[in-house]
Amino acid sequence: MEGSISFGSMKVLRQNLDPLIHARVRLGIVSALAAGETLSFRDLKTLLKTSDGNLSRHARKLEKAGYVECIKSFQNRIPLTEYRLTSKGGAALSAYVEQMERMLKMARAVTPD
């Protein structure tokens, strides 16, 4: 009985998972910005150990969705690209973490010790 209730709830949770941050690089970007205020493109690249192209592609998707804000400036005449998490992005990460925690609880509840 417990298993069937959990299965239904799991299905709802699964359907509600945010596809935008349910990918390693994008989840990494959002998580890093949640802790690090603003981070440069270079910081994120080093942190997530990914290529310029891959990071750029994923960051653009998040920017398009309004999850991150891209700030372009110059430092010593060198272009500097920084990212900052928006309130929408912060809320999306919180919701995602909450969903994962609930899934974890449910999975533990149906898994015999």
Added chain:
Amino acid sequence: MIIGNGPISHRSTPSEEQASEHLRFIRDVMERSASFTAVPGWGMFVVGITSLLAAWIAAVQASPEGWLTVWLIDAAIAVTVAIFTLRRKARRCGVSLSSGPGRKYILTLAPSMVAGLLLTVALWRAGNLDVLPTMWLLLYGVGTITGGASSVRTIPLLGICFMVLGVVSLFVPHVWMDVLLALGFGGLHIGFGLYIARRYGG
């Protein structure tokens, strides 16, 4: 890492292991993004050596002004070495000093250094140089602890050691001040610098 590069299919519910892996990944990235790891160990080591020399030269100065001049020159050398090695290591590690944890590290470390400089000028003008070693040790300790909060774990420990020396300096005769400064700015920097250089790659 279980989670892949692309989106995980929504047809499959993450298992217990996958869900906990996702949460672990988020925690790990958050911890690493908030931590500044480009602290220059070799820079600290060099600063330690110059401070030992400064302590030796300062101890044989005939006048308090001569003593202060030696330590101010050493401070200028130390700041130059620190900036140069910090920038070099940050560049090598691919981290920025103008954003994220790098900026936080500098912004938390710098105020106590500036306060120390301004109070040094004020106390020199008031003719009260006796309290300078205690103030330098305590303020440097404070700055290192706060700066270290966003850096590697060793840095706050270094700050605590400086503060302990600062407290000790309150209870020992003035003739011991150069020894305490040598122990702090010399010995601690050399010891911790070597540890950081070995443990954190330079």
